[in-house]
Amino acid sequence: MIPKILLAFGVSFFLGFFTTSLLWPDRLRARSLILRCCLAIGFGLGISSCWFFMWLCLVGAHGANFFALILPELALTVGLGVSYFVFHEDLTQSRAHEHVREVEGKDLVSRIFSAVFYVVLACAVLSFLLISLKNPHGDYDATATWNLRARFLARGAVHWRDAFVDSQHHSRASLDYPLLSPPQSLDFGNMLAPSQFWFRLS
Amino acid sequence: MIALPGRLRKAHHFVRHKVNTMIQIFRRFRSHIAASLLAAYSLYHAQAMVRSSVQNFEDTAGLDAISAFDGRFSQLREQLLQYGCREVGYVTDDPEDADWFTGYSRTQYALAPRVVDDSTEQALIVANLRDQSSIVSIMRNRHLSLVMDYGNGVVLLSRQIH
Numbered sequence: 001m002i003p004k005i006l007l008a009f010g011v012s013f014f015l016g017f018f019t020t021s022l023l024w025p026d027r028l029r030a031r032s033l034i035l036r037c038c039l040a041i042g043f044g045l046g047i048s049s050c051w052f053f054m055w056l057c058l059v060g061a062h063g064a065n066f067f068a069l070i071l072p073e074l075a076l077t078v079g080l081g082v083s084y085f086v087f088h089e090d091l092t093q094s095r096a097h098e099h100v101r102e103v104e105g106k107d108l109v110s111r112i113f114s115a116v117f118y119v120v121l122a123c124a125v126l127s128f129l130l131i132s133l134k135n136p137h138g139d140y141d142a143t144a145t146w147n148l149r150a151r152f153l154a155r156g157a158v159h160w161r162d163a164f165v166d167s168q169h170h171s172r173a174s175l176d177y178p179l180l181s182p183p184q185s186l187d188f189g190n191m192l193a194p195s196q197f198w199f200r201l202s
Numbered sequence: 203m204i205a206l207p208g209r210l211r212k213a214h215h216f217v218r219h220k221v222n223t224m225i226q227i228f229r230r231f232r233s234h235i236a237a238s239l240l241a242a243y244s245l246y247h248a249q250a251m252v253r254s255s256v257q258n259f260e261d262t263a264g265l266d267a268i269s270a271f272d273g274r275f276s277q278l279r280e281q282l283l284q285y286g287c288r289e290v291g292y293v294t295d296d297p298e299d300a301d302w303f304t305g306y307s308r309t310q311y312a313l314a315p316r317v318v319d320d321s322t323e324q325a326l327i328v329a330n331l332r333d334q335s336s337i338v339s340i341m342r343n344r345h346l347s348l349v350m351d352y353g354n355g356v357v358l359l360s361r362q363i364h
Contacts, residue, residue, distance in 0.1 A: 109237050126255070
C-alpha cells in the first residue's frame with residue numbers, strides 16, 4: 001500500500017518539480033531547491049488533476065483502461081526529467097560555487113531559524129500523520145466535500161458529474177470550492193482501495 | 203533653589219543618555235528579539251499541536267466514526283448498486299439541527315455515487331435512524347413502506363403507490 005501511495009504522489013511531485021525547474025530563471029536557480037520542491041507539490045498535483053479531468057471527460061468514464069491515464073502522465077514526467085538533467089549539467093558548476101558562498105555567509109540567527117523551522121516542520125508532519133491515522137476519512141469538510149467528490153469521481157463511472165450537481169434537495173456541490181483537490185484525493189484513495197477503482201475502470 | 207534646575211538638567215541628561223543607550227541596544231538587537239519571539243511562539247505551538255494530536259490519537263472514544271458509519275451502510279450500498287439506482291430519498295429521526303446535517307452528509311458519503319436527496323420523492327428512500335422504533339411513525343406519517351431492514355438504524359423504504 002505504501003509503495004502505491006509513494007508512486008501516486010511521486011509521479012505528481014516529479015512532474016511538478018521538473019516543470020517548475022525548467023521554467024525557473026537560471027540566475028535564481030542556485031539556492032532555490034527547497035522553494036522549487038514546495039512549489040512542485042502544488043504544481044504537480046494541479047497538473048495531474050487537470051489531466052485526470054481531461055481523461056475522465058474524453059474516455060475515462062466510458063470504460064477506458066486505467067493505464068491510459070497513468071502512462072501518458074508517466075511518459076511526460078520522464079520526458080521532462082530527461083530535459084531537466086540535460087540542462088542541469090550546465091548549471092552544476094555555478095551552483096557549487098553559490099552553495100559554498102551560502103554556507104560561509106550563514107549567521108547564527110539564520111542557523112537558529114533553520115533549526116526551529118525543521119523542528120516545527122517535523123512536529124507538523126508527526127501531527128498530520130497521527131490525525132490521519134486516527135481519522136483516515138478526514139474531518140467534517142473532508143467527508144462533506146473533498147472526499148465525497150473523490151468518491152463520486154472514483155465510483156461514479158459515467159455519472160461522475162453528479163459530484164458537481166446542486167439541487168433543491170441536496171447541496172453537495174459547493175461550487176465555489178476549488179475543483180482540483182478531489183482528483184488528488186482520488187489518486188490516493190484509488191491507490192488505497194484499488195478494487196473499487198481499478199477493477200471498475202479496467 | 204538656583205541649584206535645583208541644574209540638578210534637574212543633569213538628571214534629565216542622565217535619563218536621556220540611558221534611554222538613548224537602551225534604544226540603540228534595542229535597535230541593534232531588535233531583529234534578534236523579534237526572531238527569538240517568533241521562534242519561541244512557533245515552538246510553543248508546535249509542541250501544543252503534537253501534544254493535542256497524541257492525546258487525540260490515544261483517546262479511544264472517538265474511534266473513526268466515519269468508518270463505523272460506512273460499515274453500517276455497506277450492505278445497503280451493495281444492494282443499491284445491484285438495483286442500479288442512481289438517486290435515493292432520505293429520512294431520519296434526527297431533529298433538524300447540526301447533527302441532522304452531519305448524519306445526512308455521512309449518509310451521502312457512505313452511499314456515493316448514489317445521490318442522496320433530502321426528500322421522499324424518490325422511488326427508494328433510505329432511513330438513517332438513531333432509534334429503530336421510530337421507523338413505524340416515519341412510515342405512517344410519510345406514507346412509506348418497508349423494503350429491507352439492514353439493522354443498526356439503516357432501513358430501505360419505498361413510496362406507497364396509491
